Amino acid sequence: MSNITIYHNPQCSTSRNALALIRERGEEPRIVEYLKTPPSREELKAIAKATGEPLRELVRTRQPEYLAQGLDKPELTDDQLIDAMLANPVLINRPIVVTPMGARLARPIEKVLEVLPSA
Template sequence: MTEPIRIFHNPRCSKSRQTLELLTERGIEPEIIRYLETPPTELALSDILDALGLEPRQLMRTGEQEYKELGLDNTDLSRTQLIAAMVATPKLIERPIVTANGKAAVGRPPENVLTIL
């Protein structure tokens, strides 16, 4: 059985809404994960990062106040520490993220997600 297509979604984010609309226009009804309410586990986020080919800081919203308040710009922090911070403060996770077929893409721009479908 194949895994469902998932979107880590923030309905207040225009890019997230546009990405969801792009999927539904193509007849895809993804599983919607409101990651601010239900953040991914550390293992799930690590798997997403691996699928994206990114390190944690590359998927972080570094302009958020919490990024600076939590000292996440400290280059001595490990991958594990950064992932834990993202799970504890999901607002720091760039959005939207779509996962499908063991792959992942960030919907910035929304059309990026088409490459994994």
């Protein structure tokens, strides 16, 4: 079993392409369909920390729920954003790839290469 995890939405072409890229590198990741099995609060915090980016970068801003819930307000805390993401997993941006080398939001998918082992 690989030590690579992809938080995946099979309906998303970027997510499918990121999964294909990982497989092209000879890895078979653990696939988490996050809409069915969302990450926990602790997992979301750990993923954000591993990306080196603010947690806000993991929020999908193109969803109607984003503006409807006022998630564009810069004063919202990480915990408030996580509450929204847990209540509506569609707000979690994808795909997210986690490896022992770190985590990346694979947008563009080439960002995955930053955390994959060398071929």
